[in-house]
Amino acid sequence: MPCTYIHCAAERHACRESRGTLIQAKMPEEGQKLLARFKGQVQTIYLDPPFNTGKQFEMKMRVGAKGYRTGSPSLSLPAYDDRWEDRSHYLTMMRETLILSRELLKKEGTIFLHIDSRMYAHLRLLMDEVFGENNFLNEIIWSYQTGGRARSYFPRKHDVILFYARSKSYYFNLKAVPVARNxxxxxxxxxxxxxxxxxxxxxxxxxxxxxxxDDEPAYPGDVWDDISHLQQKDPQRTGYETQKPLKLLERIVSCSSQEDDLICDLFAGSGTSAVAAANLGRRFLCVDQSSLAIATAGKRLSQGTAGQALDYAFEVEAPCGEDDCRVEAEVFPAITSYTVRLISFESGKAQAAGISGMDAVDQWSCGFVQGDVYRRCALSARSAATPELAATLEMPVCAGEPCVMIVDIWGNRRFYLPMRRY
Ligand SMILES: C[S@@+](CC[C@H](N)C(=O)[O-])C[C@H]1O[C@@H](n2cnc3c(N)ncnc32)[C@H](O)[C@@H]1O
Structure with missing residues (x-):
């Protein structure tokens, strides 16, 4: 018997305090909803927006247990499209997102805008316009070794991070980011x-x-050449193109905020800023328009990557995938706990892509639904260390209806009521 599909607007952890929220939303269009909830509350904003490269970026997603064990099969899924009608459309999106960012910041807050040489000149002027020339703090050069090997001009080996304050009473602690003496x-x-x-x-x-x-710490200047870009085989890699190194984000978060402060990223991608914030005891508000990005960030926060094992509690607000799959799952109630079994998953989209059954499932979890909020208790997600999904998950008895969440390889989240077995 197939399970009943239900709609859940939000996912929360059942019994642990959340470190932050992942929101699937498009900026600046859905910015007003963010402002209504978070205006003036954010300490640090990090923005790593599309750079107007004219390219489409992908995520390499491993498929099924074999994909995670051996690297194949895998799919190149569209992550985001960085092609714009013209420069003015791009800059309009950026201007409105920067204005929104300014409103989200506390008066002690700061913003870091990560860009490259393509849009640098335009965005520097835009930052002056939105934040005020007097609030300019640094043009940080992040210099790395990887990248192109141009012969008709010097190879481009740096990004720029524009650092501005919201006001003169901004918070900054250089001593929080000591570096090795060179x-x-x-x-x-x-x-x-x-x-x-x-x-x-x-x-x-x-x-x-x-x-x-020699016994005093050294501190970074505005040229950061001690943090390398992620190498092809870097254990931090999630497969999401344009992923930034955790060390870069940890430096930004450490110098600009204190414990429990709210860190915001409106172009969160694979969730590097969320992980950095959580690692450093800060809260996070991370937004991305793509379901794949939200699923990748969520998985990273729940179980880490090969480079770091994590288990953070967080909330997700994202639209549900459509009711176009057939799922079989059952729940066995006991006195103090439930056992939930995921039996099968069938999706037309997966079949059309040549992917059968459970291979199209990347994560599943069980929990309880109260109203339209799903409270997660236990998760099984594929990784190189755990390529197989658990067939059953255990959860304690909580208030609400037992529920199963399935995240497919495209990052779509769907919720189902399992059949009760007595
Ligand atoms: C350069 S990537 C961010 C990478 C990220 N810093 C990381 O470490 O993984 C840019 C992200 O912005 C998202 N994005 C692009 N346009 C957007 C928009 N208008 N609103 C929200 N997110 C957007 C894309 O989906 C993509 O994940």
Missing amino acids: ESRSNHMRRAVDENGRSYRSIVSGGKEYRYY
Whole structure:
């Protein structure tokens, strides 16, 4: 007997406090809804928007247990489309999103806009216009080794991160982001030991001696060349193109916020900023227009990547996939717990793509539904470490109707009421 499909507007953890929210929404069109809830509450905004590259970006999604075990089969799924009618359409989207971002920020807040050389000049002026020239703090150059090998011009090896404050009373803590001292850069300095036995390097400039003690931390300047781009085989990789390194986001979050502050990302992609925020004890509000991005970010927060095991509680607000699949699942109630079994999943879209049955399921979970909110208790998600999905999941008895959530390989989330077996 197929299960009944139901609609759930939100997913929450059943018994743990949420560290943040993932929202599937398009900016700036759905920005007013965000403002109604979060105006003036955000400490740090990180934006890594489309760069107006004229390209379509993809996600490499492994399919089924064999795909996760061996890398094949896999599908290249559309992640997002960065093709624009013209530059002015792109800049209109960016202007409205920046205005929205300004309204979301607290007066102590700051914003980091991550871009590359294509739109840099336009966006620098736009940032001046929206945030005020006087609130400009830095043009951070993130310099990396990977990328093109152009021969007709110098290879492009950096992105720009524009850093602006919401007001003069912004929060910033350079001491929160110490870096290793770069020995090769201080080779030209004189080495010495002071009267207390502390070794240092020194340089004289303008008649004044500047000392850099070996036992004192060093801090980054506005050129960041100590964080590499993700390599092809980097264990952090989710398969989502344009994913940024966690270290980059952890530096941004650490210097600009304190514990429990709210970090917001309106182009969240694979959820790097959400993971950075959660790792550092901050809350997050991460938005993306794509269901695949929300599913990828959610999976990353729940179980991490090969590079980091995680288990954060969070909320998701995203439209449900359509009622076009046939699912069989059953629940066996006991005195203090339930066992839920997922028996089968059939989807026309998957069949058309040559993917059979459960191979089209990337994650499933069980929990309880109250009104239109699903409260998740237990999850099984495919990964290289756990390619097979669990056949059954256990959950404690909670208020509400037992419910199953299935996330397919396209990132669509669907909810079903399992058959009760007594
Ligand atoms: C460069 S990627 C972000 C990558 C991310 N920083 C990461 O580490 O994975 C840009 C993201 O913006 C999303 N996006 C593009 N236009 C959008 C819009 N108008 N509203 C919301 N999200 C959008 C895309 O779906 C894509 O995931």
